[in-house]
Each structure stands twice: as C-alpha cells, then as structure tokens.
Amino acid sequence: MILQLVNEQQANWNDSSLIDAIENILRAFSEKKHIVLASSFLFDNVKGNQKFSEKIRNTASVAKQYSRDFNALIKNNYVNSFIRIDLSKKNYFKELEDNGKKVLESGFGFFTDSFVTQNTSLIGEALDDSKFYVQIGDFYIRNNPILNKFALNYCSSNGGGCQTAKVYNDILQQKRLCYCIVDSDKKHSYINSHRGETCKAFFKKAGEFKETLFHQFGQVRILDVHEVESIIPFNILVKIVEDRERGEAQIKTIQRLYRMIEKGSDIRKYLDHKKGLTKQKAQELDKKYNKYYIPELNKLLGKNNKCFMHEDDENINCDDNCYSFAPMGNKLLTNSLEILKEKTIDKNEIDKITLPYWELIGKEIFSWCCCFKFPMKVS
Template identity: 25%
Template sequence: MLFKVENCDPSSYLNDLDKIIALENIVNTNASRNNIVLLDRATIDSIKKSDIYSLSTKHFVMDIEKQRREYGGIVKNLAIYSIVDFDFEGFECIRNINQWVIKIGYKFFCDHENISPVNIVTEGKLDFDFYSLIANYYTKHISSIKLQVKFKFHNGGGSQSKPIFDSLVKEGKLVLCIIDSDKSHPHKGEGSTSSVFTASDRAYNGKNLAYIINVREIETLIPLQIVENTLSNNNQVDTFEEVKLLEKSNPLFRTYFDHKDGLNLQSVIDIDNKHGAFWLPTLSSISRFSNKDCFKNSLCYRCNGCPKIIGFGDHMLERAVNSMKTSNLRKFNIEPQVISHWKNIGEIMMAWGCVPVSSISRAS
C-alpha cells in the first residue's frame, strides 16, 4: 500500500521514542519493498541532518527521496491509499473525490509487524496465486501505473475466511479479503462462505475490506482460451464446446455455472422453479435438454435419464494457474465479461498491495 506521511517533524522527536520507532519502521517498510512510502522534502532533509536516526535509516530515506518523482504522482490514480499522520492517533476512512483514504495514526507503526505487506485472505493458496496473476496482468497491461504487488497471504480455507478476517481486523491489521459469491442463479442468495460477511465488512470504513466477486466461483474468471489449454480428456472437450456455445448465447452462463461439477436438468429445473427463469431458457439451444418433457413442463419426472453437462473437475484451477504462469497472457483473447472482473480485482489488489518496482539502491 502507499503510505503518505504528513505532519512529521523528525528533528523534534529526541524525547519521543514512539515517534522515532514509528518513523524508522515506516522508512524500513519501503526499504523492504513491502509498501511504498512518500515523504515530503522537509521530512527527508530533517532525517538526513538529524543525529537521532541511524545510518541505515538515512540511507533508506535517500532511496525514498529518489522515488519521489516516480511515485509522487500516482496517489490520485489509486483506488485507495493511506495517510500516516504524526499529529493523529487512531484511524479513520474518508472519501476524497473519487478515491478512499485510510488515515492512520503513527502509533500503528510502533509495532514492527505492521510494516509487513498488507494482509490478504482468500479461500486457498491457489486462489491467491490466481488473483496475483490477475493483478500482475492488470499492472502490466491495463493500468497506466506500472507497479508490483505484494501481500502477506492468509489461507481462509473456505469456511474459515470470515473468522480469519475477523481475527485480523480485531488485531487492528490492514487486511483485504477476496471471496467469490457461490451464487448458482442470478436471484439466489450467496453461499455460506461469503454471506457471513457483513455490510460493514464490505464497505470502506476502516483498515479492512471484504471484496465479494459477483461470480459463483473463481473458475468463472479463467479465460476460455486458458480453459481450452488445460483440457485433459474427451469429456472435458465436449463440455468446453457446450460452454462456448452457451456463453455466446448468454454471457451470464459462466457467471453461475459450476465449472467443477457441471449441471444436470433436474437441478436447473429445481432452481429455476424456486428463483425464476434463467437456466432453462439458457439451455433451450441444446436439444438433448430442450426435447425432454421435463424441460418443456419445468417438472422433473424422476426418469433417471437426466441429461448433464459434465464439469471440468476439481483440478481445473490448478491446471489454469500452472498454464497462466508460463503463458504470455497479453496474447490471449480474454472475454469482455471476464476482463471486467479482472480490471476490478486488479485495481483493488494494486491499491492495497502496491510496492516499489525497483530494488533498493545499495550504499557505495
């Protein structure tokens, strides 16, 4: 995250150990390439001239000084950034024109743990790896700001995402959580993993944010060309061809499709009867569905001849992540409905997790 330091007078902190520790920790988080720090020239000059601070701190401040031109202008282009105020205690989140600002008191940085990268909670390590690839694509090929992204990962393991998020929030940490919705129908509620996150969790009102992606599962966000590259058997090839056809006729198909397990006619009849027409109209172009009496009557007769679209299996995300790590994603044609989610995820991850691109300059 970008930390912009304000109201800092380093030369006056001789008898204020907390402010000395906080300022040195803030400088160190930039040196460690865990966050980006902006200091004004007066603060930089004061540290360089003062006898209070260590030689390493002074060296690291010179590195921040060199970054001023490179990063000074990016503040207005981030979705969120932080002001570290040395005349303030506590924290607050405020809206400033088109972006959010987290205002943090200097005492937050008296704890050395708080100079690590921003904490992130996802439902698993593969999810984090996938979101990181999206963020990398965003920073290189979508955003005009060329930054790197870095987080401290926490494994939510599905149902543990909310407790881990709450625990980090209770500890006063900066924390971003990204979860998919598990929605299997446009008018159906979210699944058990995301629905427990409150309106407050999902809003900018502190040092934390739970971002719920409006898709059923993370596999929805895999571009079709990547999916095609990872097919492992004939059944998956058949599924892929049907998915392409259905996505073309209804761009929301993949948003609610169960990519791992697929679907059958009985399940879509039941869910459409409860929540309204979506799946049956979408499947009307496939004759093995639409020719069935149960399809025509929206009534399952328990005939044991239920047509299915077989899913891609439990390892789809793993195969996709491995493929994306070795692919030039810019050469892929990413569908508009997928790239729109990538833009949102990339923007959020870059704002919360941006770090300096260049390595720190070494003392001669």
C-alpha cells in the same frame, strides 16, 4: 500499499513515538514491503535529523527521488485505496473517499508497532485460490507498462472455507494489513439468491450483503460469482479441456459456453463448473428464485427449433442434454495455474465476461500489495 505521510509541519518532532513510526514506515519501504509517499520537506527533515539511523536517512533520500513515480500511482488511478498517515495526530482513524479512491486515514500511533508495516496478508479460501489471485495481480502490473518499476509483496494465508472470516479477523487483530477475497457460492443471478457460509460469515445479519467491506487496515472482496472457477478466462478453460480432459461431454460443454459468451450471456458467473448443470436443475433454480437460467439456455437454440449444434442435422432429435453443461472436474483451478505458469496472459486474450473481474481484482491486489522493486542502496 502506499503509505502517504501528511501534516509533518504540525507534528511534534520531539515525540519519540513519532520518530519510531516514521522509522518503521521508512524501513518497510527499504525492505520493499510498502511504498512511502511524502513531501520533500518531510524527507529533507528526516535526512537532516540525527535521531534517525543512517540507513533510514538514506532511505528517505531514495524515497524522495522516486516521489513523482509514487504520486502518479494515486494521481493516475492505478490504485483504488491507500493509507494516509497524519503525523500531527496520534490515535485517530477515518475511512473516506477521495476522487473515487478509498483513503484509510490514520494517526501515526498505529505505526509505532512494526507489525503494521509487515507485508500485506493476502487471504483466499484455499492455497490455489490465493495463487490464482496473485496471477491476476501480476497480470495487472504487466498490462499497465508504467507499473514495471513495481511488484507485489504479500504473505499468503489460507482461509479454508467458512474459517476464512476467522482467519481474516485474527490477522486484523495482529494489526497487520490484510486483503481477503472470497466467492459467494451464488448458484443463480437473482440478487438475493442463497450465498454460501464462507461469505455470510463476514456479516452479522442476513440482508447486510455488500460486495466489499473495509475494516480499518483490511478489505474483504466478495466476488458475486459462484466460485473462483467462474473467472478462469474462457480460453484457458478451452486449453484445459482440449489438452487435459478431452471428454466428449466436456468438449460439447466448451462449445456451448463459447456460444453463450458470443450471445453476451453471463451464465459462467453462476455455473458450478466442477459439478456442471442439467436443464432440470436449471428449471428448479429458476422456480426457486426467478427466471434466469431457462431464458439463458434458450440462447443455445438454433434454427428449426433445435439446438445450434444440431440445427442442420435431420437425424438428431434434440433433448435436455443439448441444454446442459457437463462437470469439468475438481482440477480446473490447479490446471489453470499450471497453464498460467507456462504462459503469461494478455488483456485481449480474456473474454468480456471475465475481464472486468480481472481488472478489479488486479487493481485491488496491486493497491494492497504494491512495492517498489528497483534495487536500493541504502546501507
């Protein structure tokens, strides 16, 4: 996370708690946990101030040297949130918007405790989910070459389904920075279709749903998709089915999903990849919410009132099976992680339904977990 220090000229430099806070913040920078951004005046002031240790004074020199790079992250919108620490105020907090970015503006008092300057906690619903989101963060850095001086520093925690909100709140109680990401379990595109308990636990009342929430130094992102498998890039799904599953029904499912993407359908967002979807189930869901699946499934229609796979085959009578998606098993995410480990994925390899999610999640993870990776000699 970028920690921007402001209002140093109005600060009371005789206050020892201010010295403690600045020391913690600069130490976090030297330990590659966060990035610190401040004016040359502040860094020079630290360098010449004997109240700081030699290591911290040297760290201030390094941070000053790279200020332009750090500033560019904010100026050129490579992050969508950062923390601004007002050194003239001790106990103060305000959440505000600045040029489309969320600014968590805080007094320095919170930073006198070194808990808050530990690396950011990254929470997913399960260990594989977190690993998958980290891959998306790495993808974001790779796809923006200007970020090659930066890396992610985080500490992963598991939520475990509906415990996720509790884990998140516990971490915030410990005054640690925290980014938490969960899926919504939505089975249908309808705006108020049922969402799962995991995401509901973040809201006190039904009907309060938001896709993202901030709580002081924490953010929750609720993906408006059924499950994390919904945002596995399509070509990775193909690779899993071709190399590891190889079932006929799964291969047909892949062909149908490909057709859906070609037709601009976002059905993968709500599809239960692990359990699949029958036409009958789709009809039930549409009856419960509103028309979505059946019009979407009609995109599988080809010529002669048959499905696109059988449109020229006179010997085959199409039935509901032509409009269904087979279960793709419970190992999809694990298999995806294995593939992502072997091969880095490029922006142009990600389908247009999935890419916006990768860009959003990548930017948010980078915002919360960014650190400067150049070796620093500060001893």
